[in-house]
Amino acid sequence: MAFQNLSGTANAASGIAVHDDCKLKFLELKAKRTYRSIIFKIEEIQKQVTVEKVGDPAESYEDFAASLPADECRYAVYDYDFVTQENCQKSRIFFIAWSPDTAKVRSKMIYASSKERFKRELDGIQVELQATDPTEMDMDVIKSRAA
Template identity: 30%
Template sequence: MTSGVNVAKEVADLYDDIKFKKTLKVAFFRISDDKKSIIVDTENQVKWNQEDPYSTFVKMLPEDDCRYIVFDVSYVTNDSGDKTQLVFISCLQPRLPTRVLVLLAGPPSPLPSHARWFMPAPKATSRKSWNCRTSGV
């Protein structure tokens, strides 16, 4: 637990499914309504077979709320070919009350025991932050 927020068990379970079973391409997590725990955002998930997963992911970013996101990024290297890497993203909306922003900005990852699997966490403050496109994503 960091900054007074617990991580629900289903968050770690879903992370393990993404990492080891490749069940989802993108998973969204959010702060519960009572602001006491990080939970799975069941309404926003992108499956591996989703057409254009990157555009789908960007469209799911909330305009008026914050989310934690795990994105299983696919890329190709010259040395060893196709690769995937989990990227943790903290998406914070600056229009939210300061108390909520401090709560959300506190944990560097909602999965501290799994943090070694993540690439450095990009932070997004609006959909405009994601107006880029990388080939192979």
């Protein structure tokens, strides 16, 4: 009996691969601060996670949050800058699993089953949020989780 050799980039649970561009753009966000945010989309036909949109460094959090679709799941990364009570400039990289209640059940299942595998590809995530509506990832939540 022959076994198919699966490459290291596919998720055994969901069969979703991670496009190299996802890791490349994340490294640019993390190391060079080229982007403020990245929104990732699972392309079901190609069975892989791809970069849907990048936000430039001047992008506000509100602009980023507004760019997530109201009725479709996405993964997103946001580089949040803040000043501590000790007046130190800091930054936290947030991973947001966006899964609105209005998304299709199949989509929610694919995103949920691929999330951990995808997160492992992005080395340097500091805070994770799961959000089903905008209030679960508003600025108050971001501020409280960044500290």
